[in-house]
Amino acid sequence: MPQTITDIYLPRQAQVEQIVVENSQISTFVLALRDSQSNDAFRYQPGQFMMVSMPHCGEAPISISSAPTRPGAIHLSVRKAGKLTNAMHKLKVGDTIGLRGPYGRPFPIRQLTERNLLFVAGGIGLAPLRSVINTCLDQQDQFGTITVLYGSRTPSDIAFQNDLGLWQKQGVDCRLTVDAAEPGWNGAVGLVTSLMDDLTTEPSQSTALICGPPLMFRAVLGRLSTIGFADEHILTTMERHMKCGVGICRHCHMDGKLACVDGPVFSLAELRKLEIMELDDFCTTK
Amino acid sequence: MPHAAAMADTHLLKKDHLKGFLRKLAKEYRLVAPVRNRHGDVLFTVIDDLDSVEIELVEPPQNSLKQFFLPQQERLYTYTIGSEGYDFRQARTTIPPTVYFGVHPCDLSALLYMDVVFSRQQRDPFYLQRRQGSVLIGINCNAPSPNCFCNATGSGPFLEMGSDLQLTDLGDRFLVEIGRAPGHALVKRWEGFFSPSTDKERAAHYQTFLEARGRFSRQVHVEQAIRQLEAGTVPDEVFAELSLRCQDCGGCAYICPTCTCFTISDQQLDADSGQRLRSWDACTFAGFTGMAGGHNPVQAKTEAIRQRFTHKLRDDVRLNGRPSCVGCGRCVGICFGGTDIVRFVERACQGSL
Numbered sequence: 001m002p003q004t005i006t007d008i009y010l011p012r013q014a015q016v017e018q019i020v021v022e023n024s025q026i027s028t029f030v031l032a033l034r035d036s037q038s039n040d041a042f043r044y045q046p047g048q049f050m051m052v053s054m055p056h057c058g059e060a061p062i063s064i065s066s067a068p069t070r071p072g073a074i075h076l077s078v079r080k081a082g083k084l085t086n087a088m089h090k091l092k093v094g095d096t097i098g099l100r101g102p103y104g105r106p107f108p109i110r111q112l113t114e115r116n117l118l119f120v121a122g123g124i125g126l127a128p129l130r131s132v133i134n135t136c137l138d139q140q141d142q143f144g145t146i147t148v149l150y151g152s153r154t155p156s157d158i159a160f161q162n163d164l165g166l167w168q169k170q171g172v173d174c175r176l177t178v179d180a181a182e183p184g185w186n187g188a189v190g191l192v193t194s195l196m197d198d199l200t201t202e203p204s205q206s207t208a209l210i211c212g213p214p215l216m217f218r219a220v221l222g223r224l225s226t227i228g229f230a231d232e233h234i235l236t237t238m239e240r241h242m243k244c245g246v247g248i249c250r251h252c253h254m255d256g257k258l259a260c261v262d263g264p265v266f267s268l269a270e271l272r273k274l275e276i277m278e279l280d281d282f283c284t285t286k
Numbered sequence: 287m288p289h290a291a292a293m294a295d296t297h298l299l300k301k302d303h304l305k306g307f308l309r310k311l312a313k314e315y316r317l318v319a320p321v322r323n324r325h326g327d328v329l330f331t332v333i334d335d336l337d338s339v340e341i342e343l344v345e346p347p348q349n350s351l352k353q354f355f356l357p358q359q360e361r362l363y364t365y366t367i368g369s370e371g372y373d374f375r376q377a378r379t380t381i382p383p384t385v386y387f388g389v390h391p392c393d394l395s396a397l398l399y400m401d402v403v404f405s406r407q408q409r410d411p412f413y414l415q416r417r418q419g420s421v422l423i424g425i426n427c428n429a430p431s432p433n434c435f436c437n438a439t440g441s442g443p444f445l446e447m448g449s450d451l452q453l454t455d456l457g458d459r460f461l462v463e464i465g466r467a468p469g470h471a472l473v474k475r476w477e478g479f480f481s482p483s484t485d486k487e488r489a490a491h492y493q494t495f496l497e498a499r500g501r502f503s504r505q506v507h508v509e510q511a512i513r514q515l516e517a518g519t520v521p522d523e524v525f526a527e528l529s530l531r532c533q534d535c536g537g538c539a540y541i542c543p544t545c546t547c548f549t550i551s552d553q554q555l556d557a558d559s560g561q562r563l564r565s566w567d568a569c570t571f572a573g574f575t576g577m578a579g580g581h582n583p584v585q586a587k588t589e590a591i592r593q594r595f596t597h598k599l600r601d602d603v604r605l606n607g608r609p610s611c612v613g614c615g616r617c618v619g620i621c622f623g624g625t626d627i628v629r630f631v632e633r634a635c636q637g638s639l
Contacts, residue, residue: 005409005410005411005414005415006409006411007376007411008408008409008410008411009362009363009411009412009550009562010363010374010376011374013371013372013373015371034371053372053374055365055367055372055552055560056552056554056560057552058550058551058552058562059550060578081577081578081579082577082578082579083578084578085578096367096371096372097372098365098372098374239577240575240577240583241574241575241576241577243548243549243550243567244548244550246407246408247406247407247408248403248404248407248408248410248546248548249547249548249549249550249567250546250547250569250597251547251549251567251574251575252575253569253575253593253597254583255596256596256597256600256601256604261407276583277583277584277585278583
């Protein structure tokens, strides 16, 4: 055995360069590794995640929401959920956090070329998909049409509004819906699946990328299957508790797979072989 | 097939010479061996003074070697928040080269499994640093204990590879098989303690193995449970029943030589500093998979123990070609809920309830 082994658990320091408040619960933290050489050399792919350290809070896995086609900054879009993410929401520009990564199996961008892309997200679920969307938009000629269906609880909960506006300008068909309307809201009300009623995209030439809470996920899967999307062309990214991020601690177990190294990105074809809560009451072919 | 003839290089070590040999080893290595303490318990212990301890090679030790390579709690880093930013410093301690003596086949198999866990996906620096420079001297089991079932997990009662030296008790002497290179070096270095083995001793070794194999009091159908799990024919009811009985104590995972799941947490020391700790964890704990905000993808009440058994008996078989239960029987002795792995194997093999 060699005498020196890379310290895989050692966080690197990253500085908060900018904070974009997306809504009352979600902010996007624009980060740069403090060591500028490391920051320049930092590479990742859409769908990968970072293990984030906050003082006295331990670590948590957070999806990268920026696009690797725009190097120099790592974006983490974070919803207040627990101790660590609440601490993040108290960060100020110039503060330092700890980062390890990138980790995990990314979205298979190469396999998406020439295909129409249907993104379906709920709430914070748009964060990992934002990385894919911007990656694809930066080489838009390689992909077919891009559609984004985005569900939020209320109009004031709609996050990533800057992005949604920019995407629309770049020809993305962005459709929004809310669970509950507020005065002044003229848009759709209801499940994100209601936005799929008049989709014209041809399923055989399309790939769907989904991320959202389990209930939404199951509803969307059901609808996509009805429309005729093949399981191989339905992609998602799974959320699990993680401690190591590198396939050892096993907190993210998923019926024999580990979300951190076998995922977090999976196709529905892969997920159907697993007994997981997200597919409960949804037909599995085990 | 454990047969001394399979190992090219075998020697004899008279029991009268054992202490002398260990004394030599202890001068250059830290020595860890199963020691019977004053309460009558046998535990793997760091031996400071060979003359004041009683090494026990028959009764299996209560602990395994796990704690020596993956401590129940270890400090990975200290961190500070200050002008240097948010800075992590490695907190590694130097582990002296150690001889682990008198390791039973189950615990040896477990350590070889841990080697895979901590180097397959990523090389774990904290584990591997402890593992570097360790010498393993195994002892084959002539008389398996009542809870033992290593014969059903392919990890005993005799092993023919994995250790540096492998001992078999032949009455007044040990047959010593040389495994890996460090074992060869030890015998060469202190060859005065060893004598050549003859066909007679090699035959006695084989005879001892056959007798040991016949001494298991339990018939545990591990292979059958593995097949049932792979086929998906273990009824959900079995997992639900055992999960309800599980008292969530984590004892099985802590005592298990192959349970390596861990958690990482921060301990604040003052406003601007703290330490990052790694500790044993158990997949049976309700909080093992719980996420921030309270969502948990595992239904604790009915699924708590599913991961424990499918990981050991299905997922690791897929990955490594063998289960990661080594048949040591420790969980059988420690589980007061009646959800140990033997109970599971029996339930799984009954098929539908």
